[in-house]
Amino acid sequence: MTGPTALAPASADLIARLAADPASSFALIVREGGDAVEVLSGALSDVELLGDIPLQDADGTPREVLALVPYRQVRERGFAAHDDGAPLRCLLVDTHVAVPLDEAVAALPSETIPLADAGFDLADAEYADIVRRVIADEIGQGEGANFVIRRDYVAGVDADPRMAALTWFRALLEHERGAYWTFAVVTPGHVAVGASPEAHVSARDGVVTMNPISGTFRHPAGGATVETLAEFLSSTKETEELFMVVDEELKMMSAVCSDGGRITGPHLKEMSRLTHTEYVLRGRSRLDPRDILRETMFAPTVTGSPMQNACAVIQRHERTPRGYYSGVAALFTPNAEGGHDLDAPILIRTAYLEDGRLRVPVGATLVRHSDPYGEVSETHGKAAGVLGAIGAIPRAITIVPDDDEPAPARRLADDEGVATLLASRNARLAPFWMQEQAGAPDARPFAGRRAVVVDAEDRFTTMLAHQLRHLGLDVEIVHWSDASPAVVDAAELIVSGPGPGDPRDEASPRIARMREVVHARLAGHRPLLAVCLSHQILSDRIGVSLAPLASPHQGLQLTVDLFGEDASIGFYNTFTSRVTPGVTQLTPSETRCGGVGAVEIAADPATGDVYALRGAGFASVQGHLESILSRDGMRTLERLVAHALA
Template sequence: MSHSARLLRSLTDGGRPFAIIRRQDAATLDVLVGDVADVDRLDDIPLDGEEVLALVPFRQVRERGFAAHDDGAPLRCLIVRERETLDVETALDVLPAAATVTDVTVDIDDDAYARVVRRVIDEEIGAGEGANFVIRRDFRARTQSAPAPAVLGWLRELLLHERGAYWSFAVHTPGVSLVGATPERHVSVRDGLVTMNPISGTFRHPEGTPTPEAILDFLADEKERDELVMVVDEELKMMSSVCPDGGRMRGPFLKRMSKLTHTEYALEGRSDLDPREVLRRTMFAPTVTGSPMGNACTVIARHESSGRGYYAAVLARFTPKPRGYDLDAPILIRTAHLDDSGRVRVPVGATLVRHSRPESEVAETHAKAAGVLTALGVLPRANASIAAPAEDPRFAAVLAARNDALAPFWSTAQAPRPATGASALVIDAGDDFTRMLAHQLNHLGVAARVADWSVAPDDPDEDLVVFGPGPGDPRREEPRLTRLRELLSTRLESARPLLAVCLSHQLLAQLAGLEVRPLPEPRQGVQHTVDLAGAPARIGFYNTFAAYASSDSSPLLDFELSRDPGTGAVHGLRRRAAASVQGQLESVLSPDGLATLTRLVEAVMVPEGALVPTQ
C-alpha cells in the first residue's frame, strides 16, 4: 500500500483521466490513472491484459434491442496505466475541499412528477404494460470549479459522511465526470461466480437514528416487500440467461446508508461466459428500469423526454486474472454528473408499482438525492445522520420469514433430474420469464430452448411448445399478438403438446371463445392460492387482464376450465395435449410453481408418452 499519495496529489489539475474507487466501506481506496478510448459496443471494450474501467451509458441498452433516447453519451473506457492503493485517512488529507454549487433547480417539480406517477400507474401498469417502472427526475445546479477538483472535493464529503455504499467513487474524463456513493452492485463475475444484488424497498430516516420499531414498520410494509420481490424475479430472469444452473437467492438483508435503509437479496450462480457478454445480457437493473425489462425501456422512453446519460447504467471494472477477467459493475445511482461547462445533474427515480402513492414517490426521490445533494452543499450537513439503525434480533427473524412465502426452488440447490428424452421450445412473447421457464424445464429433464415470437417456426420439431408470458392488452391487434395467435392455432390443429402461460393463456382463452377483460385491480406481483386441474396451487400472478367464464367448459375447442367460482376469472384451461395457466409458475412468488409445472407438462405430454427418464 502506498502512503505517499503521489498519484492522488497529481490529479487536481485535471490533466489526466482518473478514477478513485472505495468498495463497501473498505479501509482503503484505489486510484487509477490511464488513457481514454471510446468504443461502440460492449464487445469492443479492450480486454488485452490491462485493467479497464468502462463508463457504460444507458443508451447502450439498445444492444439488447430495447428502446432508449440516443443522447450520444459515449461508451468510454479508462485503460489503466498507473495505480496506487491508499488508506482512506491518507486520501482525506489530500483531497480538496468541496466545490460550491449554485442555481439549484429541478427539471420536473413535485406536482408535475406526482402527475407522472399517477399517469404511469393508470396508463402503463393499468394497461398491462408491466409490473413496475422507474421514471427519473433531475436535480440540477452549476459550479464554477473545474471538473477534476470538483469531483475530488465532493468525493471527500461522501467519504466522510456517507456509509454503506457498495462503491464510493469519482471519475474524471474529458467532458464526463462523475462522483457518487451507489448502494447497489448490478453484476459481478469473480472466478466464474456471477453475483447480482437487487435492492428495493426504501425507508427514509427521520431526524437522528431510526428506532427499531420504525424499521419493523418498514419491514411490514406490503408495498416495500412487493417492490423487492418483483425486482428479484426480474434479476432471476437475467441469472437464468447467463448461468446454466440459474441463480440462488441469499437474504433478504438490510442495507443501511446515512439517510436511507433498503432491503436486498444476493443472487449467485456460475457462468463461463465472457464478462462483457454477462454485462450485455443483464443490461440494466430492474431496480432502476422496471419489469419486464424490454417494455420498461419503452415506457421510460415514453415518459422521459431526454436521454439518461449514465444514470441507471453502470461503471464496469474489468480486472485481469491469470486467465480472463473479473468484473465488478455497480449501478450508477446516487451520483452527480458534471460536464466541462460546470453543469451538475443528480438524477433520481422512484419505483412505481400498482399501489404507489404519488406523494410518497415524490418524497422518495428527494430522499434518494439527499446524500449526494448534501455532499454538494445543497442540503445542510446538520440534517444528516450517519448513525446505524440499532441492531435488533427481530430484524433477521422478520426478514427470514419473508422466504416462507417464496419458492424454495430459487433458494436451494437444484440437483437436475434425469433426462427424459423430451424436448421443448419456449416462445418468448416479450418477457424474459421465459428464461426461468426454460431453466425449470431443463431442471425437469426436458431439453428446452427459447425462441422469440418473431422467429418461432410454425411447426416446431420439439415435443412440447411452451407459449410464454408478455406485456400488453391481449385484445389488441398488433404484430406480436397476431403472430402468437397464429402459432397457438397451428399448434392446436396439430394436436401436439402445448402449454400457455399468462398472456399466452389469455390468447388461448380467446381462441376458446372466452371473454378477456381488465381485472378490477391489476395483479402485478401478487400471490394467490388457486385451484388448477383439481389441485390447489400457491402461485404468483403478474396480470392486468383475465379470461372470464360462467361455466367450467369453454364455448369452443372443448377446454375444461379452472376458475374462481365467485368472480369467474379463469386460472387455467386443459384438454388433451394442451393446458394453460394464468399465473407465473416460474416466479419466486410461486412456492408450488415447480410441482404444478411438472404436473401440467406430464399431463399434456401423456399422448406423446409420459415423461420418464431415459436409460
Template sequence: MTAPHPAISNAAAHPAEQSRDRPTALLASLLDAGADAPPFAVIRREHDATLDVLVGEVVDVDLLADIPLDGDEVLALVPFRQVRERGFEAHDDGAPIRCLVVRERAVLPVAEAIELLPRHPIAVDLDVDVSDEAYADIVRRVIQEEIGRGEGANFVIRREFVGEVDVPPSTAVLGWLRALLEHEQGAFWTFAVHTPGLAAVGATPERHVSSIDGLVSMNPISGTFRHDVLTEADAETSVDERLLAFLHDVKEREELVMVVDEELKMMSAVCPEGGRIRGPFLKRMSRLTHTEYLLEGHSDLDPREVLRRTMFAPTVTGSPMGNACSVIARHEPTARGYYAGVFARFTPTAAGYDVDAPILIRTAYLRDGRVSVPVGATLVRHSDPVGEVAETRAKAAGMLTALGAIPRADAAARPTAPGTAAPGTAAPSVGPNAAPDAGATATATATAVDPHAELLAARNDQLAAFWRSPQHAHEPRGRSALVIDANDDFTTMLAHQLRHLGLDVRLVPWHEAPDAASEDLVVFGPGPGDPRDAADPRIARLRELIAARLEADRPLLAVCLSHQVLSDLAGLELAPLPTPRQGVQLPIEVFGETAAIGFYNTFSALAPDGSTTRRLDLEVASDATTGVVHALRGRGVASVQGHLESVTSPDGLALLERLVDGVLAGAKV
C-alpha cells in the same frame, strides 16, 4: 443491510505500475495538477479500509464487445443508451462507453485519503428539472396508462437536480468525494472519476453484476425506508416503530420481489444452472434503509457478455425489461446519459478478466460546468404519487448534501436508522444467510441481536424453494420443448425450470418461432400488453402459432398472456381486472389441488369454475366468486394464468411438472 460481495484482486494482480514512492503521492499529484489533471478514478469498495487511485488514458468505444481487455485493468462508464445492444428502446444521446485504461495505481488508507482531499468543496445551488407536481402527475399517468393497461409490473422514471459550478471538474469531484467518504455509509462503491468533458462522483448502494472467478452475483435492492420525519404522525413514532411498519408494508415487499424476479431472468440467461437467492438483508445508509437480496450463479461467459445480457438493472428501469425501456422513452423526454448504466471494473486475472459493476445511481455528473444529479422512484400499482416525489428527494439527499445543496447542519439533525454505523465506517449487514466477508463479524453480531432478522427471514417462507437452494437437474426424459418468448424474459426462467425437469429446451422469440415446431412440447410464454389487441403483431402471431399447434393436435402449454390468447381462441370473454395483479401471490384451486402462485396480469379470461369452453372443449378452473380463470385443460393442452417460474410461486415447479406430464401424456392434467 449490505449483502456480501466477492473479493476483488489486490494490487499485485494488476499489471499497471504501483504508484511512486508513497501511496499518497499519486493522489497528491492529481490535486496539485488541478485543471490539468490526467484522467483518473478514485474508488472505495464497501467494507474496505483502503481506496484505489487509478490513473490512465481514455478510450471511447461503441459496443461492449469493444472494451479493450488486452491485459490492462479497465474501468468503463457504460451509458443507458447501450440497452440498444439488447434491442431495447432508448433515447440516443451518443454517449460513448468511456474506458479508462489504467497505467498507474496506488492503494492508500481511507483516513489518509480524506486528509489529502479538499476540505471545503464548493457548494452548488440545485433545482429540479421536473417539479414535484409534474412528477406526481407522471406517477399517476404511468399507473393508469402503463401498469393499468398491462404494459408491465413496475417502472422507474427519473427527474434531475441541476445546477452550475465554475471550478475545475477534477477539484470539484475530489472535494465532493471527501464529503461522501466522511458522511455517507453503506455504499457499494464510493467513487470519483475525471475524464475529458465528463466527471462524476457518487456513492452507489447497488451492485448490478459481478463475475469473479466464474461466480456471477447480482444484488437487487428495492424498498426504501426514509429516516427523516415526514409527517406529524412520524414525529410521534420512533424510528424503530416506523422501520417495523416499513418491513410489513405490502407495497415495499412486492416491489423487492418483483425486481428479484427480473434479475433471476437475467441470471437464468447467464448461468447454465440458474441463480440462487440469499437474503433478504437490510442495507442501511445515512438517510435511507433499503431491503435487498443477493443472487448467485456460475458462468464461463466473457465478462463483457455477462454485462450485455444483464443490461440493465430492473431497479432503475422496471419490468419486463423491454417494455420498461419503451415506457421510459415515452415518459422521459431526454436521454439518460450514464444514469442507470454501470461503472464496470475489469480486472485481469490468470484466467482472463473479472468484472465488478455497480449501478450508476446516487451519482452527480459534471459536464461543461453543469452539475446534474438524476434520481428515480420505482412505480408500482400501490404507488402514492406524493410518496414517490418524497422518495426521489430522499434518494438524492446524500448526494445533495455532499454537493452543499443541503446544509450539513440540516442533514446532521436528521435521525438515522437503528444499527447505523458511525459516518465513514461500514454499516453492519443484517439478515438471514449472510455469507462470510469483510463484515462477517458485524453481520453475525447484528443478525443475532437485530429484532428484525426473524421478520426478514420469514419473507422467504412465501417464496419458491427452487430459487433458494441448489438446483439439481432430473434425469433427461429424452423429450424436447420449444419455449416461445412473447417479449418477457420470464421465459428464461421457465426454460431453466423445464431443463431442470429433464427436457431438452430451445428458446426463441415470437417473431422467429416456426409455424410447425417439431419439438414434443411447445410452451407459449408470457408477455406484456392487451390480449384483445388484434392489431398488435405479437398478439396476432401468438394466435396463429397457438391455432396451428392446436390444429396439429400436438402438446402445448400456454402461460399468462398466451393463456389469455388461448382463452380467446376457446371462446372465453377477456376483460381487464378491477385492480392489476403485479407481483401478487394467491392460493388458487387448479383442478382439485391448491397451489400458491405468483401473478403478473392486468387482463383475465372469465368463465364459471368447472365449465367447458364454447370452442376447443377445454375444462375451466376459475375463482368460484369472480369467475377469473386460473387455468384450462384438455387432451394434450394446458394453460395457466400465473407465473409458475416466478420466485413468488412456492408451488410453481410442482404445478409445472404436473402440467408438463399431463400434456406430454396426451391426457387431461
C-alpha cells in the same frame, strides 16, 4: 467482490498530481469495507459496443479496464432509448495503486462548492402527474409490473471540475455510509462522483453475483428506529416491490448461469438517510464478462420489468436522455486464469458535472400501489443522500449519546425483531430458487423429451426454460419473430410464453404471431403449454371471454385451486379470461375452436377469473410458475407439462 489481492502502495500526493494535469484521466474508488483509496489512471478509449471494450493489449496481454457504460447502450439488446451520444468510455488502466484511506481523505479538499440556481428539473406536482399516468396508462394497460421514472436535481457550478470532483469524493467518504462503491471518475470534460449502494453484477472465479436492492425507507427526523423500520418492513407495497425486481434479475441470471441462480437474504442496506432491502443472487457462468454485462443490461431496480417494455415506457415518459444514470461502472481486472473478473456497480446516487452544470438523477419505482406524492418523497430522499453529503443541503443529523450513557453503534439489522421480520418474507417464496441447483435432480420425469419456449418479450422465459430443463426436457428458447410455422410444427412441446400488452390488440405483430402459435398447436392437436399472455390468447380461441382486471395483479401472490390441488402462485397480469362463476368445464359444443374436445376450467368461484385450463394435449396457466412468488411452481409446472404431453 474484493479488489486485487495486492496493490502497489502510493501516497496521497499522487491524487493531487493527477488532478493538476488537465489532460489526465483517473478514477478513485473505495469499495465497501475497504481501508484504501484505489487510484486508477491511464489513457482513454471511447468504443461503440460492449464487445469492443479492449481487454487485451496489442500483443494479447490482458489489461485492466474501467468502463463507464451509458444507459443508451441498451440499444445493443434492441431496446428503445433516447440517444444522447453518451460514449462508452474506457479508462485503459496502466497504473492501479492504493493510498491509505485516512491519508487520502486528509489530503483531499474540503471546502463546500457553491451551487447556483439549484433545484429539480421537474416540479413535484409535475412528477406526481407522470406517476399517475404511468400507473394508469402503462401498468393499468398490461405493459408491465413496475417502471422507474427519473427526475434530475440540477445546479450551476462555477469551480474547477477536478477540484469539485475531489471535494465531493471526500464529502461522500465522510458523510455517506453503506455504499458498495464510493468513487470519482475524472476525464477531460466530464466528472462522475457517487456513492452507489448497489452492485449490479460481478463475476469472479466463475461465480456471477447480482444484488437487487429495492424498497426505500426514508429515515425520519432524528434518525431511524427499530419501530419505524418495522413499519416499513411490514409494508405490502415495499415487500412486493423487492420481490418483483428479484424476479426480473433472476431472468437475467437464468440467461447467463447454467445453474439458474440461487437467492439468499433478505438483508438491509443501511445508509445515512435511507435504508433499503436487498437479496443476493449467485450462479455459475463461463461467459465472457462483456457478454455477462450485455445480457444483464440493466438493473430492473432502475428501469422496471419486463425489461424491454420498461425501456419503451422510459422513452415515452422521460423527456431527456439518461446519460450514464442507471448504467454501470464496470471494472474488468485480469485474473490468474487469463481472463477477467468483473465488478460493476450501478451508476446511481451519482453527481455528474459537465460544462459547468451539476446533475444528480434520481428515480422511484412505480408499482400498482404507488402513491404519487409518496414517490415524489422517495426522489427527494434519494437525492438527499448525495446532496447532503456534498453540502448542497443540510446534512443528516447524527444523534450523539450523553457521555454518562454511552451507546455502542448498532446496526438496525442486528435487532432480533427486525431480523425476524426480514426472514419471514422467505416463507412466501419458492424453495426452488433458494436452494442449490447445480447437477441433475434426482427426478427428471421428462428426460429425453424436447420443448421449444416461444418468447413474447418477457424474459420470464429464461427462468421457465431453466425449470423445464430441471425436469429433464431439452429446451430451446425462440423469439416470437422466429417462431415460424415450421418451427412451431416441428416442436414436440411448445411452451407459449408470457409477455406485455393487451391480448386483444389486433394491431400488434407480436400478439398476432403468438395467436398463430397457439392456434396452430390447437388445430394440429400437438402438445401445448400456454402461460399468462398466451393463456389469455388460448382462452379467447376456445371461446372464453377476456376482460381487464379492476386492479392489476402485478406481483400478486394467490393460493388457488388448480384442478383439485391448492397451489401458491405468483401473478403478473392486467387482463384475465373469465367465465360465469361456478363453471368448471366447457363441452365440445360450447368451445369456439372445433376439435379441441372438452375443456376443464380452474377459476375463482366468486369472480369466474380463470386461473388455468386443460384439455386433450394442452394446458394453460394465468400465473407465472417460474416466479419466486410461486411457492408451488415446480410441482404445478410438472403437472401441467405431464398433462400436455399425455
